[in-house]
Amino acid sequence: MIRSRFASLFLVFVLLGSFACLTQVHAGTLVQEGSTLKPADSAAVSEMKEQPGGEKFNPGEMIMEHVVDNHEWHIATIGHFDLCIPLPVLLICNGQIHAFWSAKFHNETHSYLGFTLSKEGANKGKIVTIQEEMTGKGPKVYDFSITKTVLAIFISSFFLILIFVSVANRYRKEPNQAPHGLQNMLEPLILFIRDDVAKSSIGEKRYEKYLPYLLTIFFFIFFNNILGIVPIFPGGANVTGNIAVTGVMAFFTLVITTVSGNRHYWIDIINTPGVPWWLKIPIPLMPIVEIIGIITKPFVLMVRLFANMTAGHIIILGFISIIFIFGQISAALGIGVGIPTLLFMIFMDLLELLVAFIQAYVFTLLSALYFGLATVEPHHSS
Protein backbone atom coordinates (compact mmCIF):
# COMPACT_ATOMS: atom_id res chain seq x y z
CA MET A 1 0.00 0.00 0.00
CA ILE A 2 2.83 2.36 0.89
CA ARG A 3 4.59 1.42 -2.32
CA SER A 4 1.65 2.34 -4.46
CA ARG A 5 1.28 5.59 -2.54
CA PHE A 6 4.88 6.45 -3.29
CA ALA A 7 4.41 5.43 -6.87
CA SER A 8 1.57 7.90 -7.27
CA LEU A 9 3.61 10.59 -5.51
CA PHE A 10 6.40 9.96 -7.93
CA LEU A 11 4.04 10.32 -10.85
CA VAL A 12 2.86 13.66 -9.50
CA PHE A 13 6.46 14.78 -9.31
CA VAL A 14 7.25 13.75 -12.81
CA LEU A 15 4.19 15.52 -14.21
CA LEU A 16 4.82 18.69 -12.27
CA GLY A 17 8.49 18.49 -13.12
CA SER A 18 7.96 18.28 -16.83
CA PHE A 19 5.55 21.19 -16.65
CA ALA A 20 7.85 23.32 -14.54
CA CYS A 21 10.81 22.56 -16.76
CA LEU A 22 9.00 23.55 -19.90
CA THR A 23 7.96 26.85 -18.45
CA GLN A 24 11.36 27.45 -16.90
CA VAL A 25 13.19 26.78 -20.11
CA HIS A 26 10.80 28.88 -22.08
CA ALA A 27 10.99 31.71 -19.60
CA GLY A 28 14.69 31.37 -19.04
CA THR A 29 15.31 34.18 -21.45
CA LEU A 30 12.89 36.65 -19.97
CA VAL A 31 13.54 36.55 -16.26
CA GLN A 32 16.46 38.91 -16.46
CA GLU A 33 15.72 42.57 -16.24
CA GLY A 34 17.16 44.17 -19.32
CA SER A 35 16.76 41.10 -21.47
CA THR A 36 14.13 40.73 -24.14
CA LEU A 37 11.17 38.49 -24.70
CA LYS A 38 12.81 37.08 -27.81
CA PRO A 39 13.55 33.40 -27.30
CA ALA A 40 17.10 33.41 -28.63
CA ASP A 41 19.78 34.09 -26.05
CA SER A 42 22.00 35.85 -28.52
CA ALA A 43 19.34 38.41 -29.33
CA ALA A 44 18.85 39.12 -25.65
CA VAL A 45 22.54 39.52 -25.10
CA SER A 46 23.13 41.77 -28.08
CA GLU A 47 20.21 43.97 -27.10
CA MET A 48 21.57 44.27 -23.61
CA LYS A 49 24.90 45.40 -24.99
CA GLU A 50 23.24 48.12 -26.99
CA GLN A 51 21.40 49.50 -24.00
CA PRO A 52 22.12 53.16 -23.31
CA GLY A 53 24.62 53.82 -20.62
CA GLY A 54 26.28 50.46 -21.29
CA GLU A 55 24.74 48.94 -18.16
CA LYS A 56 26.95 46.13 -16.97
CA PHE A 57 25.20 42.92 -16.06
CA ASN A 58 25.42 42.34 -12.33
CA PRO A 59 24.49 38.76 -11.48
CA GLY A 60 24.55 39.27 -7.70
CA GLU A 61 22.14 42.15 -7.85
CA MET A 62 19.88 40.35 -10.32
CA ILE A 63 19.72 37.23 -8.18
CA MET A 64 19.02 39.15 -4.99
CA GLU A 65 16.26 41.08 -6.72
CA HIS A 66 14.58 37.81 -7.57
CA VAL A 67 14.82 36.04 -4.24
CA VAL A 68 13.85 38.91 -1.95
CA ASP A 69 10.51 40.62 -1.53
CA ASN A 70 9.55 43.54 -3.72
CA HIS A 71 6.96 46.28 -3.85
CA GLU A 72 6.05 45.45 -7.41
CA TRP A 73 5.80 42.24 -9.33
CA HIS A 74 8.27 42.53 -12.12
CA ILE A 75 7.57 40.17 -15.01
CA ALA A 76 9.83 41.29 -17.85
CA THR A 77 11.46 44.28 -19.44
CA ILE A 78 10.75 44.65 -23.13
CA GLY A 79 13.07 47.22 -24.62
CA HIS A 80 12.70 50.19 -22.29
CA PHE A 81 9.27 49.21 -21.04
CA ASP A 82 9.04 47.46 -17.69
CA LEU A 83 6.23 44.91 -17.66
CA CYS A 84 5.31 44.72 -14.02
CA ILE A 85 2.27 44.51 -11.80
CA PRO A 86 2.05 47.53 -9.48
CA LEU A 87 1.12 46.58 -5.94
CA PRO A 88 -0.59 48.66 -3.24
CA VAL A 89 1.67 50.36 -0.73
CA LEU A 90 0.29 50.84 2.78
CA LEU A 91 2.40 52.86 5.17
CA ILE A 92 1.95 54.04 8.71
CA CYS A 93 4.25 56.93 9.51
CA ASN A 94 3.85 59.37 12.37
CA GLY A 95 0.37 58.02 13.03
CA GLN A 96 -0.76 58.70 9.48
CA ILE A 97 -1.83 56.06 7.01
CA HIS A 98 -0.61 56.44 3.44
CA ALA A 99 -1.96 54.25 0.66
CA PHE A 100 -0.88 54.43 -2.99
CA TRP A 101 0.26 52.22 -5.84
CA SER A 102 3.90 51.26 -6.03
CA ALA A 103 3.91 52.55 -9.63
CA LYS A 104 4.04 56.08 -8.14
CA PHE A 105 7.72 55.49 -7.46
CA HIS A 106 8.38 55.32 -11.19
CA ASN A 107 9.33 58.97 -11.65
CA GLU A 108 12.39 61.16 -11.91
CA THR A 109 13.14 61.27 -8.21
CA HIS A 110 11.99 57.70 -7.39
CA SER A 111 10.03 59.10 -4.46
CA TYR A 112 6.41 59.86 -3.60
CA LEU A 113 4.81 61.73 -0.67
CA GLY A 114 8.23 62.06 0.91
CA PHE A 115 8.84 58.29 0.79
CA THR A 116 11.41 56.50 -1.27
CA LEU A 117 12.79 53.01 -1.79
CA SER A 118 16.09 52.84 -0.01
CA LYS A 119 18.94 52.04 -2.37
CA GLU A 120 21.76 51.41 0.04
CA GLY A 121 22.49 50.15 3.50
CA ALA A 122 20.58 47.96 5.90
CA ASN A 123 17.20 49.10 4.68
CA LYS A 124 17.93 48.45 1.01
CA GLY A 125 14.69 47.89 -0.88
CA LYS A 126 12.54 49.02 2.02
CA ILE A 127 10.42 52.12 2.01
CA VAL A 128 11.93 54.94 4.05
CA THR A 129 11.39 58.67 4.27
CA ILE A 130 13.58 60.80 2.04
CA GLN A 131 14.89 62.41 5.17
CA GLU A 132 16.15 59.09 6.48
CA GLU A 133 17.64 58.14 3.13
CA MET A 134 19.60 61.40 3.03
CA THR A 135 20.64 61.83 6.65
CA GLY A 136 20.28 58.35 8.09
CA LYS A 137 17.76 59.56 10.64
CA GLY A 138 14.04 60.03 10.40
CA PRO A 139 10.61 58.88 11.55
CA LYS A 140 10.03 55.14 11.52
CA VAL A 141 7.93 53.85 8.63
CA TYR A 142 5.73 50.85 9.30
CA ASP A 143 5.25 49.15 5.96
CA PHE A 144 2.09 47.06 5.60
CA SER A 145 2.25 46.99 1.82
CA ILE A 146 0.85 44.16 -0.21
CA THR A 147 4.23 43.17 -1.55
CA LYS A 148 5.06 40.52 -4.11
CA THR A 149 5.35 37.85 -1.42
CA VAL A 150 2.11 38.91 0.26
CA LEU A 151 0.27 38.78 -3.06
CA ALA A 152 1.82 35.39 -3.79
CA ILE A 153 0.65 34.17 -0.36
CA PHE A 154 -2.87 35.41 -1.09
CA ILE A 155 -2.92 33.79 -4.51
CA SER A 156 -1.60 30.47 -3.28
CA SER A 157 -3.96 30.55 -0.29
CA PHE A 158 -6.85 31.19 -2.65
CA PHE A 159 -5.84 28.24 -4.83
CA LEU A 160 -5.28 26.00 -1.81
CA ILE A 161 -8.74 26.79 -0.49
CA LEU A 162 -10.29 26.35 -3.93
CA ILE A 163 -8.58 23.00 -4.48
CA PHE A 164 -9.20 21.49 -1.08
CA VAL A 165 -12.74 22.71 -0.59
CA SER A 166 -13.68 21.27 -3.99
CA VAL A 167 -11.96 18.02 -3.07
CA ALA A 168 -13.79 18.03 0.26
CA ASN A 169 -17.09 18.49 -1.61
CA ARG A 170 -16.26 15.47 -3.70
CA TYR A 171 -15.79 13.48 -0.51
CA ARG A 172 -19.07 14.79 0.84
CA LYS A 173 -21.04 14.09 -2.31
CA GLU A 174 -19.63 10.65 -3.01
CA PRO A 175 -18.89 9.03 0.30
CA ASN A 176 -17.40 5.55 0.26
CA GLN A 177 -16.55 5.83 -3.42
CA ALA A 178 -13.18 5.31 -5.02
CA PRO A 179 -11.40 8.68 -5.40
CA HIS A 180 -10.87 10.11 -8.85
CA GLY A 181 -9.39 13.17 -10.51
CA LEU A 182 -7.84 15.79 -8.25
CA GLN A 183 -9.10 13.91 -5.23
CA ASN A 184 -7.15 10.85 -6.33
CA MET A 185 -3.99 12.93 -6.72
CA LEU A 186 -4.22 14.54 -3.29
CA GLU A 187 -5.53 11.62 -1.27
CA PRO A 188 -2.19 9.77 -1.18
CA LEU A 189 -0.55 12.94 0.16
CA ILE A 190 -3.25 13.44 2.77
CA LEU A 191 -2.99 9.81 3.83
CA PHE A 192 0.79 10.07 3.83
CA ILE A 193 0.67 13.03 6.23
CA ARG A 194 -1.97 11.37 8.36
CA ASP A 195 -0.46 7.89 8.61
CA ASP A 196 3.27 8.31 8.16
CA VAL A 197 3.74 11.74 9.71
CA ALA A 198 1.02 12.49 12.25
CA LYS A 199 0.09 9.01 13.44
CA SER A 200 3.63 7.70 13.71
CA SER A 201 5.08 10.84 15.34
CA ILE A 202 2.30 11.88 17.70
CA GLY A 203 0.61 8.58 18.36
CA GLU A 204 -2.70 6.96 17.64
CA LYS A 205 -4.52 8.67 20.50
CA ARG A 206 -3.75 12.36 20.06
CA TYR A 207 -2.79 12.87 16.42
CA GLU A 208 -6.23 13.97 15.25
CA LYS A 209 -6.05 17.28 17.10
CA TYR A 210 -2.89 18.32 15.25
CA LEU A 211 -3.77 16.91 11.86
CA PRO A 212 -5.47 20.05 10.42
CA TYR A 213 -2.42 22.16 11.27
CA LEU A 214 0.01 19.60 9.88
CA LEU A 215 -1.95 19.18 6.67
CA THR A 216 -2.20 22.96 6.27
CA ILE A 217 1.51 23.62 6.70
CA PHE A 218 2.44 20.68 4.49
CA PHE A 219 0.25 21.74 1.60
CA PHE A 220 0.99 25.44 2.09
CA ILE A 221 4.74 24.84 1.94
CA PHE A 222 4.53 22.24 -0.82
CA PHE A 223 2.24 24.33 -2.99
CA ASN A 224 4.30 27.49 -2.54
CA ASN A 225 7.53 25.59 -3.17
CA ILE A 226 6.16 24.26 -6.45
CA LEU A 227 4.72 27.63 -7.37
CA GLY A 228 8.09 29.24 -6.64
CA ILE A 229 9.76 27.06 -9.27
CA VAL A 230 7.29 28.09 -11.97
CA PRO A 231 8.85 31.29 -13.32
CA ILE A 232 5.77 32.99 -14.73
CA PHE A 233 3.06 34.84 -12.85
CA PRO A 234 1.54 33.85 -10.41
CA GLY A 235 4.55 31.63 -9.74
CA GLY A 236 8.11 32.67 -9.30
CA ALA A 237 7.71 34.49 -6.01
CA ASN A 238 10.09 33.13 -3.43
CA VAL A 239 7.42 32.71 -0.73
CA THR A 240 8.85 29.78 1.23
CA GLY A 241 12.33 31.20 0.75
CA ASN A 242 11.33 34.25 2.75
CA ILE A 243 12.36 34.20 6.36
CA ALA A 244 9.23 36.03 7.50
CA VAL A 245 7.00 33.35 6.02
CA THR A 246 8.96 30.43 7.41
CA GLY A 247 9.33 32.33 10.68
CA VAL A 248 5.58 32.72 11.09
CA MET A 249 5.01 29.01 10.47
CA ALA A 250 7.82 28.04 12.83
CA PHE A 251 6.30 30.37 15.41
CA PHE A 252 2.95 28.58 15.07
CA THR A 253 4.72 25.29 15.66
CA LEU A 254 6.42 26.77 18.72
CA VAL A 255 3.13 28.07 20.11
CA ILE A 256 1.28 24.79 19.55
CA THR A 257 4.15 22.79 21.05
CA THR A 258 4.33 25.02 24.11
CA VAL A 259 0.58 25.13 24.63
CA SER A 260 0.11 21.39 24.29
CA GLY A 261 3.14 20.50 26.38
CA ASN A 262 2.05 18.30 29.27
CA ARG A 263 3.51 17.94 32.76
CA HIS A 264 5.90 15.24 31.64
CA TYR A 265 7.29 17.51 28.90
CA TRP A 266 8.09 20.35 31.29
CA ILE A 267 9.53 18.02 33.89
CA ASP A 268 11.82 16.54 31.25
CA ILE A 269 13.01 20.04 30.39
CA ILE A 270 13.73 21.06 33.95
CA ASN A 271 14.96 17.69 35.15
CA THR A 272 16.34 16.04 32.05
CA PRO A 273 16.36 12.28 32.45
CA GLY A 274 19.31 10.15 31.46
CA VAL A 275 22.09 12.66 32.15
CA PRO A 276 24.54 12.71 35.07
CA TRP A 277 23.36 14.74 38.08
CA TRP A 278 26.36 17.09 37.98
CA LEU A 279 25.06 18.47 34.70
CA LYS A 280 21.99 19.70 36.60
CA ILE A 281 23.36 20.64 40.06
CA PRO A 282 24.84 23.08 41.05
CA ILE A 283 24.98 24.66 37.60
CA PRO A 284 21.74 23.78 35.77
CA LEU A 285 23.50 23.21 32.48
CA MET A 286 21.05 20.72 30.96
CA PRO A 287 17.92 22.68 31.92
CA ILE A 288 19.44 25.77 30.28
CA VAL A 289 20.24 23.78 27.14
CA GLU A 290 16.72 22.34 27.11
CA ILE A 291 15.11 25.73 27.55
CA ILE A 292 17.21 27.14 24.73
CA GLY A 293 16.15 24.06 22.76
CA ILE A 294 12.51 25.13 22.98
CA ILE A 295 13.45 28.12 20.85
CA THR A 296 16.12 26.58 18.69
CA LYS A 297 13.89 23.78 17.43
CA PRO A 298 11.44 26.08 15.61
CA PHE A 299 14.32 28.43 14.75
CA VAL A 300 15.99 25.61 12.90
CA LEU A 301 12.70 24.86 11.15
CA MET A 302 12.54 28.46 10.01
CA VAL A 303 16.12 28.63 8.76
CA ARG A 304 16.11 25.21 7.09
CA LEU A 305 13.12 25.89 4.87
CA PHE A 306 14.22 29.45 4.13
CA ALA A 307 17.79 28.48 3.28
CA ASN A 308 16.85 25.47 1.17
CA MET A 309 14.34 27.29 -0.96
CA THR A 310 16.42 30.44 -1.34
CA ALA A 311 19.48 28.40 -2.22
CA GLY A 312 17.55 26.54 -4.88
CA HIS A 313 16.37 29.78 -6.42
CA ILE A 314 19.86 31.25 -6.27
CA ILE A 315 21.39 28.23 -7.99
CA ILE A 316 18.88 28.29 -10.84
CA LEU A 317 19.27 32.04 -11.24
CA GLY A 318 23.03 31.58 -11.11
CA PHE A 319 22.86 29.22 -14.06
CA ILE A 320 20.80 31.77 -15.93
CA SER A 321 23.37 34.44 -15.08
CA ILE A 322 26.15 32.32 -16.55
CA ILE A 323 24.51 32.61 -19.96
CA PHE A 324 24.46 36.40 -19.73
CA ILE A 325 27.95 36.71 -18.30
CA PHE A 326 29.37 34.77 -21.23
CA GLY A 327 26.98 36.48 -23.61
CA GLN A 328 28.50 39.80 -22.67
CA ILE A 329 31.87 38.55 -23.80
CA SER A 330 30.57 37.32 -27.14
CA ALA A 331 27.21 36.23 -28.50
CA ALA A 332 28.59 32.92 -29.78
CA LEU A 333 30.06 32.13 -26.39
CA GLY A 334 26.66 32.91 -24.84
CA ILE A 335 24.96 30.36 -27.08
CA GLY A 336 27.72 27.82 -26.56
CA VAL A 337 27.53 28.06 -22.81
CA GLY A 338 23.76 28.42 -22.86
CA ILE A 339 23.06 24.91 -24.12
CA PRO A 340 24.87 22.94 -21.37
CA THR A 341 23.67 25.50 -18.85
CA LEU A 342 20.10 24.80 -19.88
CA LEU A 343 20.69 21.12 -19.24
CA PHE A 344 22.04 21.97 -15.79
CA MET A 345 19.02 24.16 -15.17
CA ILE A 346 16.67 21.34 -16.10
CA PHE A 347 18.53 19.09 -13.72
CA MET A 348 18.39 21.70 -10.95
CA ASP A 349 14.69 22.26 -11.54
CA LEU A 350 14.03 18.56 -11.14
CA LEU A 351 16.16 18.56 -8.02
CA GLU A 352 14.21 21.55 -6.74
CA LEU A 353 10.98 19.64 -7.25
CA LEU A 354 12.35 16.93 -5.02
CA VAL A 355 13.52 19.54 -2.53
CA ALA A 356 10.09 21.19 -2.66
CA PHE A 357 8.51 17.98 -1.44
CA ILE A 358 11.28 17.03 0.98
CA GLN A 359 11.31 20.42 2.69
CA ALA A 360 7.54 20.47 3.07
CA TYR A 361 7.73 16.94 4.42
CA VAL A 362 10.59 17.72 6.80
CA PHE A 363 8.91 20.84 8.18
CA THR A 364 5.70 18.90 8.76
CA LEU A 365 7.43 15.85 10.16
CA LEU A 366 9.54 17.84 12.61
CA SER A 367 6.52 19.86 13.72
CA ALA A 368 4.69 16.59 14.30
CA LEU A 369 7.66 15.21 16.23
CA TYR A 370 7.74 18.28 18.48
CA PHE A 371 4.02 17.91 19.14
CA GLY A 372 4.59 14.24 19.84
CA LEU A 373 7.40 15.04 22.28
CA ALA A 374 5.25 17.63 24.03
CA THR A 375 2.33 15.27 24.51
CA VAL A 376 4.04 11.94 25.14
CA GLU A 377 2.80 10.06 28.19
CA PRO A 378 5.40 9.12 30.83
CA HIS A 379 6.50 5.51 30.87
CA HIS A 380 4.80 3.72 33.70
CA SER A 381 7.47 1.07 33.84
CA SER A 382 10.30 3.39 34.94
Add this chain to the structure above:
Amino acid sequence: MELVNPGIGLIVWMTLAFLAILYILGKYAWKPILKALKERESTIHEALNSAEKAKEEMLKLKFSNEELLQEAKNERDAILATARKIKESIIEESKQKASEEANRIIVAAKESIQNEKMNAMTDLKNQLADLSLDVAKKILKRELSDPKKQEEYAKELIKDVKFN
Protein backbone atom coordinates in the same frame (compact mmCIF):
# COMPACT_ATOMS: atom_id res chain seq x y z
CA MET B 1 14.73 44.24 0.99
CA GLU B 2 17.29 42.21 2.77
CA LEU B 3 17.25 38.45 2.82
CA VAL B 4 17.16 37.95 6.58
CA ASN B 5 15.62 41.25 7.61
CA PRO B 6 11.90 40.78 7.12
CA GLY B 7 9.47 43.67 7.28
CA ILE B 8 6.74 43.84 9.87
CA GLY B 9 4.12 44.05 7.13
CA LEU B 10 4.98 40.68 5.64
CA ILE B 11 4.91 39.02 9.05
CA VAL B 12 1.47 40.49 9.79
CA TRP B 13 0.03 39.57 6.39
CA MET B 14 1.52 36.08 6.53
CA THR B 15 0.07 35.53 10.01
CA LEU B 16 -3.36 36.73 8.92
CA ALA B 17 -3.31 34.71 5.70
CA PHE B 18 -2.04 31.63 7.44
CA LEU B 19 -4.64 31.84 10.20
CA ALA B 20 -7.32 32.33 7.56
CA ILE B 21 -6.36 29.28 5.52
CA LEU B 22 -5.82 27.27 8.68
CA TYR B 23 -9.37 28.10 9.74
CA ILE B 24 -11.01 27.74 6.32
CA LEU B 25 -9.20 24.57 5.35
CA GLY B 26 -9.65 23.17 8.84
CA LYS B 27 -13.37 23.72 8.77
CA TYR B 28 -14.30 23.22 5.13
CA ALA B 29 -11.61 20.88 3.85
CA TRP B 30 -9.76 18.79 6.41
CA LYS B 31 -12.75 18.04 8.58
CA PRO B 32 -14.96 16.56 5.84
CA ILE B 33 -12.02 14.93 4.08
CA LEU B 34 -10.67 13.25 7.17
CA LYS B 35 -14.15 12.25 8.26
CA ALA B 36 -14.88 10.76 4.84
CA LEU B 37 -11.56 8.94 4.80
CA LYS B 38 -12.20 7.52 8.23
CA GLU B 39 -15.71 6.47 7.31
CA ARG B 40 -14.52 4.87 4.13
CA GLU B 41 -11.81 3.04 5.97
CA SER B 42 -14.23 1.78 8.57
CA THR B 43 -16.68 0.76 5.84
CA ILE B 44 -13.96 -1.18 4.07
CA HIS B 45 -12.87 -2.66 7.35
CA GLU B 46 -16.41 -3.72 8.17
CA ALA B 47 -16.92 -5.13 4.70
CA LEU B 48 -13.76 -7.14 5.00
CA ASN B 49 -14.75 -8.31 8.45
CA SER B 50 -18.19 -9.38 7.34
CA ALA B 51 -16.70 -11.14 4.35
CA GLU B 52 -14.39 -12.98 6.71
CA LYS B 53 -17.33 -13.83 8.92
CA ALA B 54 -19.35 -15.05 5.97
CA LYS B 55 -16.43 -17.19 4.94
CA GLU B 56 -16.20 -18.65 8.42
CA GLU B 57 -19.92 -19.27 8.47
CA MET B 58 -19.72 -20.95 5.11
CA LEU B 59 -16.97 -23.11 6.47
CA LYS B 60 -19.07 -23.91 9.50
CA LEU B 61 -22.06 -24.64 7.31
CA LYS B 62 -19.96 -26.91 5.16
CA PHE B 63 -18.66 -28.56 8.27
CA SER B 64 -22.13 -29.09 9.68
CA ASN B 65 -23.29 -30.34 6.31
CA GLU B 66 -20.56 -32.88 6.36
CA GLU B 67 -21.49 -33.80 9.89
CA LEU B 68 -25.07 -34.19 8.85
CA LEU B 69 -24.05 -36.33 5.93
CA GLN B 70 -21.88 -38.44 8.17
CA GLU B 71 -24.73 -38.84 10.62
CA ALA B 72 -27.06 -39.82 7.83
CA LYS B 73 -24.54 -42.33 6.60
CA ASN B 74 -24.12 -43.74 10.06
CA GLU B 75 -27.83 -43.96 10.49
CA ARG B 76 -28.21 -45.66 7.15
CA ASP B 77 -25.49 -48.11 8.10
CA ALA B 78 -27.19 -48.73 11.41
CA ILE B 79 -30.53 -49.26 9.72
CA LEU B 80 -28.97 -51.58 7.20
CA ALA B 81 -27.26 -53.48 9.95
CA THR B 82 -30.48 -53.95 11.93
CA ALA B 83 -32.32 -54.84 8.75
CA ARG B 84 -29.74 -57.47 8.03
CA LYS B 85 -30.05 -58.77 11.55
CA ILE B 86 -33.80 -58.82 11.35
CA LYS B 87 -33.65 -60.57 7.99
CA GLU B 88 -31.29 -63.14 9.37
CA SER B 89 -33.38 -63.71 12.44
CA ILE B 90 -36.52 -63.98 10.31
CA ILE B 91 -34.82 -66.51 8.07
CA GLU B 92 -33.56 -68.39 11.09
CA GLU B 93 -36.96 -68.37 12.67
CA SER B 94 -38.71 -69.47 9.54
CA LYS B 95 -36.18 -72.21 9.03
CA GLN B 96 -36.78 -73.39 12.54
CA LYS B 97 -40.50 -73.15 12.10
CA ALA B 98 -40.30 -74.99 8.82
CA SER B 99 -38.27 -77.78 10.30
CA GLU B 100 -40.60 -77.98 13.27
CA GLU B 101 -43.55 -78.12 10.95
CA ALA B 102 -41.87 -80.75 8.89
CA ASN B 103 -41.15 -82.78 11.98
CA ARG B 104 -44.68 -82.37 13.14
CA ILE B 105 -45.97 -83.39 9.72
CA ILE B 106 -43.66 -86.38 9.72
CA VAL B 107 -44.80 -87.39 13.18
CA ALA B 108 -48.44 -86.97 12.22
CA ALA B 109 -47.84 -88.93 9.04
CA LYS B 110 -46.18 -91.67 11.00
CA GLU B 111 -49.05 -91.69 13.42
CA SER B 112 -51.64 -91.84 10.72
CA ILE B 113 -49.62 -94.50 8.97
CA GLN B 114 -49.57 -96.44 12.20
CA ASN B 115 -53.29 -95.95 12.58
CA GLU B 116 -53.93 -96.95 9.02
CA LYS B 117 -51.76 -99.94 9.53
CA MET B 118 -53.61 -100.83 12.65
CA ASN B 119 -56.92 -100.44 10.89
CA ALA B 120 -55.70 -102.48 8.02
CA MET B 121 -54.50 -105.11 10.40
CA THR B 122 -57.81 -105.12 12.24
CA ASP B 123 -59.64 -105.39 8.89
CA LEU B 124 -57.31 -108.11 7.86
CA LYS B 125 -57.84 -109.88 11.13
CA ASN B 126 -61.62 -109.57 10.85
CA GLN B 127 -61.58 -110.74 7.26
CA LEU B 128 -59.25 -113.50 8.27
CA ALA B 129 -61.59 -114.45 11.11
CA ASP B 130 -64.54 -114.38 8.71
CA LEU B 131 -62.63 -116.41 6.21
CA SER B 132 -61.54 -118.87 8.90
CA LEU B 133 -65.06 -119.09 10.12
CA ASP B 134 -66.26 -119.71 6.60
CA VAL B 135 -63.59 -122.34 6.15
CA ALA B 136 -64.36 -123.80 9.51
CA LYS B 137 -68.07 -123.73 8.68
CA LYS B 138 -67.48 -125.42 5.37
CA ILE B 139 -65.16 -127.95 6.99
CA LEU B 140 -67.57 -128.55 9.81
CA LYS B 141 -70.41 -128.93 7.36
CA ARG B 142 -68.47 -131.66 5.56
CA GLU B 143 -67.11 -133.31 8.68
CA LEU B 144 -70.33 -133.35 10.56
CA SER B 145 -72.14 -135.10 7.77
CA ASP B 146 -70.41 -138.24 8.92
CA PRO B 147 -71.85 -139.21 12.43
CA LYS B 148 -68.71 -141.03 13.32
CA LYS B 149 -66.62 -138.13 12.73
CA GLN B 150 -69.13 -135.98 14.62
CA GLU B 151 -68.68 -137.98 17.62
CA GLU B 152 -64.96 -137.99 17.22
CA TYR B 153 -64.94 -134.18 17.05
CA ALA B 154 -67.24 -133.84 19.93
CA LYS B 155 -64.98 -135.99 21.93
CA GLU B 156 -62.02 -133.97 20.83
CA LEU B 157 -63.79 -130.74 21.83
CA ILE B 158 -64.75 -132.15 25.15
CA LYS B 159 -61.19 -133.14 25.62
CA ASP B 160 -60.13 -129.61 25.03
CA VAL B 161 -62.65 -128.15 27.36
CA LYS B 162 -61.21 -128.05 30.67
CA PHE B 163 -63.18 -127.48 33.67
CA ASN B 164 -61.90 -124.96 35.90
